[in-house]
Amino acid sequence: EAGVTQSPRYAVLQEGQAVSFWCDPISGHDTLYWYQQPRDQGPQLLVYFRDEAVIDNSQLPSDRFSAVRPKGTNSTLKIQSAKQGDTATYLCASSIQANTEVFFGKGTRLTVV
């Protein structure tokens, strides 16, 4: 069984540029999460979906971050006008009905210079 797949694995951009991260969850998993993990810190939840609906995006910086999951499968996290403080690894995870083991992807490491 394929795990959670994320792309790209790495991204480097200048402040003010935009970037998108893509996530393909495990087949059949209805719940998808995006976490932000700054260097040498623990992951912090940004947003999560049940199917195509956003369940909780209270920690998503809404002025520059957006996340969608239009068909309830793959998801895209986008950062408009990136800042140096956005430098982190962005982890996608999935589970079934938010009540079982959560599986994480390898992440996208973003560096904003």
Add this chain to the structure above:
Amino acid sequence: AQSVTQPDARVTVSEGASLQLRCKYSYFGTPYLFWYVQYPRQGLQLLLKYYPGDPVVQGVNGFEAEFSKSNSSFHLRKASVHWSDWAVYFCAVSMNTGGLSGKLTFGEGTQVTVIS
């Protein structure tokens, strides 16, 4: 609000020696607790999970953890460390009142270095 504290940012241990990683949580209600491991350039992998019941839980690769409500702790242990245990370990608590959830609050992590 719920929180997790891992007081040791770095731990160095000799191969074959025992290991204990500390985790303290703050949570209103019944906590559901987890330990994850992160190898270099890899995603998080679940080591073990605590659901209300037996306070000692067994995980993969010889890891176990013990829940203590009185101490608000969920410490991780391994009797004999192998070089492959070199990684970062995260303690986490589930934020859902229902308990089982991917809405996790993580600690800052403990970097484990194994020396020969």
